[in-house]
Amino acid sequence: MPVSPAVKIRPKSPAADRPAQILAWYDRHRRRLPWRALPGESVDPYRVWLSEIMLQQTTVQAVGPYFTKFLARWPTVSDLGRASQDDVLRMWAGLGYYSRARNLHACAVAVLTDHGGIFPDTEEGLRSLPGIGPYTAAAIAAIAFARQCMPVDGNIERVTSRLYAVEEPLPKSKPEIVALAATLLGPARAGDSAQALMDLGSSICTPKKPACSLCPINDDCAAQVRGDQETFPRKMPKKAGTLRRGAAFVVTRGDELLVRTRAEKGLLGGMTEVPQSEWLAGHEEAAALEQAPTLKKSTPWHRKVGVVTHVFTHFPLELVVYTASVPARIRAPEGMRWVPIATLDDEALPNVMRKVIAHGLG
DNA sequence: CAGGCGTGGGC
DNA sequence: TGCCCAAGCCT
Secondary structure, rough: OOOHHHHOOOOOOOHHHHHHHHHHHHHHHOOOOOOOOOOOOOHHHHHHHHHHHHHHOOOHHHHHHHHHHHHHHOOOOOHHHHEEEEHHHHHOOOOOHHHHHHHHHHHHHHHHHHHHOOOOOOOHHHHOOOOOHHHHHHHHHHHOOOOOOOOOHHHHHHHHHHHHOOOOOOOOOHHHHHHHHHOOOOOOHHHHHHHHHHHHHOOOOOOOOOOHOOOOOHHHHHHHHOHHHHHOOOOOOOOOOOOOOEEEEEEEEEOOOEEEOOOOOOOOOEEEOOEOOOOOOOOEEEEEOOOOOOHHHHHHHOOOOOOOEEEEEOOOEEEEEEEEEOOOOOOOOOOOEEHHHHHHHHOOOHHHHHHHHHHOOO
């Protein structure tokens, strides 16, 4: 008996079955990650929270070692709440977006002092804590507490916008995408539904060259049917930042280096740096040199050949590096301190400063 | 509410 | 190389 045409064109996954299709795929292809409980294992809200904060705008690969380090040093949220912010910043150094580390510590303190060391178990309660926004609150509520929430991150935005071919560009389309993503939530297993979409987005429904042939809901995807799935999600063009320049001063006193701590808020807040000029778009090197630390009457500065470049999210940076070596009797100027070069790894040094120091000492 | 806020990897 | 991107939040 010949196969009827109707059989060939019937979708294999009607829209109503999407949540089940997605969960079935997840049960076969889920990633095993350090912060994920295995099937049947109890979920630790602390681990879920810690991983979600670290994963904000950060790749799984980068987070791995940091998550392990944090968990070993502070096994519970109460342990973290009793730590000093400086210890937390030092442990976070290199991971970027340092306000996350400050908020992480503030959140642990709040959970310890205001909630007896127990995380709130609702989306609303979580949302009130520092560093926990709409996405993270929904993610923790769903994954750690089985609440019926669908967090919407970059992955889920992409999957959803392709599935429904959402034409409106982000960020205006965000509310629409959030509403559409919620339809992918099954009647149970909310946390698995969310993590399934994230895994799907990271491994199959990728920004470039998505592997649609492997997707469990490919024949149900509006963009895939049209063939322009790579163009989703639509986004508003972002404007580029202006190049800023400055001068950094690498001053040694024997085997010690002169450093200071940045202001608590703003760019690289609370992190360690070498003394340096302001970073300005209309930078003039002579003026920058006037902002060198005052050490003795005529410190002989040596300008290192070349520049250190660094690209922040919103502007590129070029730093020229001056070095000086001063005698042992020279004291650190107001607000600065000497630290042994051998212990620099223990400082809260952002990567841009590690580049500067390497350039200056090299 | 648009812009500030790090870093590393992929192409 | 230069650009885009990666489990966003805060103001």
